[in-house]
Amino acid sequence: MKSIKLNNVTASLGSQEQESFFVSRLNWQVESNQHWVLLGGNGAGKSAITATLLDQANIISGTRSCDFKRTEIVSSDLQKQLITAELLIDQDDITDGKTPATLVSELIFQQSNRPFDPQLCQQLINGFSFEHLLNQRLRSLSTGETRKLMLIKALSNCPDLIVLDEPFDGLDVDSCEQLNVILTQLKSSITMIFVVNRLDEIPPFITHYGYVKHGELQQQLANPDNKQRDDLFKLLHLQHTDLTIPSKDTTHAAPELSENVLVRLQDAQVSYSGKTVFKQLNWTINTQQHWQLSGQNGSGKTCLLNLITGDNPQCYNNDIFVFGYQRGNGESIWQIKQHIGYISNAFHMDYRVSISALNTIVSGFYDSIGLYQSASQTQLDIAAQWLALLGLSEFKNTPFTQLSFGDQRMLLIARAMVKHPTLLILDEPCLGLDEANRQRVLLLIEKICAAGTSTVIYVNHHAQDKIAGIEHYLDMADFRGVEKGARL
Structure with a gap:
């Protein structure tokens, strides 16, 4: 059985231009055929913890081991990186450089050493009504369309583990339904880790829940019963509520x-x-x-x-x-x-x-x-x-x-x-x-x-x-x- 293990890991994320965010005392093991969702408030560190899991952070102490060979991530940060890189290409084009603008189809079908599932890719393209966008320039896509592009590419690359950080953000209702159908179809072949803010976006096949606060994975629930899940949801309700203390009598x-x-x-x-x-x-x-x-x-x-x-x-x-x-x-x-x-x-x-x-x-x-x-x-x-x-x-x-x-x-x-x-x-x-x-x-x-x-x-x-x-x-x-x- 494949797994990723983090043992008492403290890690930092950030650059010289950005203030570092620290993940602390992280003990987490994700095994094949588990499906996790990480919950917590904005800024709690959910994305930072998944980045640490995928070895995209600077580990200060503790150990990480991984048996998964092919991992993918879909996130807002990755989406920003993709758009930033394309902006640089556009600037080169404006200054008479020779770098051509990237077409959507090139990003999806570009050759690599990784496996690629053309049948799944076409199913995603059809489900997202994406065919007419394949010959568009990347920069012409809307935020939701760019998110669809990333989902098509990541899932078609046959990962054995994927992190889906707010995967439904920017998607219309029909696209959300299609994505849920396909993720349910893939649950037996891909280990999935979701980061979501809305409880109604949690897929029904989730097996494990994690609660994140202040850069720590403070609670882990494996196949929780209804009471455990309800208690966690009440905590999240309180966390997401803008507190206005009721007035006094x-x-x-x-x-x-x-x-x-x-x-x-x-x-x-x-x-x-x-x-x-x-x-x-x-x-x-x-x-x-x-x-x-x-x-x-x-x-x-x-x-x-x-x-x-x-x-x-x-x-x-x-x-x-x-x-x-x-x-x-x-x-x-x-x-x-x-x-x-x-x-x-x-x-x-x-x-x-x-x-x-x-x-x-x-x-x-x-x-x-x-x-x-x-x-x-x-x-x-x-x-x-x-x-x-x-x-x-x-x-x-x-x-x-x-x-x-x-x-x-x-x-x-x-x-x-x-x-x-x-x-x-x-x-x-x-x-x-x-x-x-x-x-x-x-x-x-x-x-x-x-x-x-x-x-x-x-x-x-x-x-x-x-x-x-x-x-x-x-x-x-x-x-x-x-x-x-x-x-x-």
Whole structure:
């Protein structure tokens, strides 16, 4: 069985004129008769990973091996190279050079040492209604016609592996249908790797799914079941959604704060039965200053958060300033909690009421487990907007307890955000989630940070769960909160 193997590969793509893009820690094996699709946002690195697979990148570390003898690629980058080369020929022609312009037929039928399938070539020409273009100059073709040319040439060259990077771009409806028919016909003889942005363009014969983000192949699914595929598609829905945080309910919002400082702890200490959990902890959280709080199990992360929320009685033994109040000066617990949105694994375990997905989000307006008040139409509309953002609108009336664990977690994060809290505390939000749902949660947090409506504290003990937009770090190492000057 033929295969291409990439073992812990780090590679760069680019030139002196272009900024390099890096592919990191790439472990990927593609075998004959597998058909892959790579999914991810724009700029995630899908094309860079396929270029690395085909040995078109500068491998910095790791190893690559390949048993496939004939590989082809159809991509926008290759299309640009083809057109650029023809422009140079045209310039030569203008300056009385002797290089003739290239005809379409020459590109398709030019002799090479590679096998060529004339019958398949003619089938593609007929299917794409391409016959009348064979004697045209390459430069006279439209973008869609150039893409058809590349597909005809690449598939007719009898590859045993082909990368099809957005193969349907620029094709009309009939041509897309014809291409699907031919690819289905060839699936038993050619290993195919697709890069697509639209989920409805994924061929039905795909056997393997890959999810790409930040130049890493973060998830690989072999013959996934419906749930695994649905979780991945929900992640992609969120990734491709232009995030507009639904507006707040102005009749049910916390008062605006006059100070930039949200939380300040000075020499904070917590002890139980003579054992110090942490001590000498100084921490100031300013508006729109997103933090990642990390530490080993038992280092006091949740304990520290409970000082802020008021759920730890030792908050009154410490010098703590929260949301304009100095702790212990007569403030109520609700004056503090009206500014906080909160989600943790423990809270998720406690949220066992069978209200609908919509009302689960609405309950965030009232900081309740379950909904015991009549929601306003404004609140219902805002909750519906959150469901749409998460790709869960179809589950609007589904009881919370009947949803998957990952969907429940996304709802509870929306519940914590729905009132636009001054401070959003996400305590180990990825705990218990599979890879696709972990990525969904991390992406949602990233989008919330970018929206600029709440200050975020993200708590975890996995350094690799880094989130764009979080630039401040607190580590509970040695049972003391020590702000780190560098990233985790």
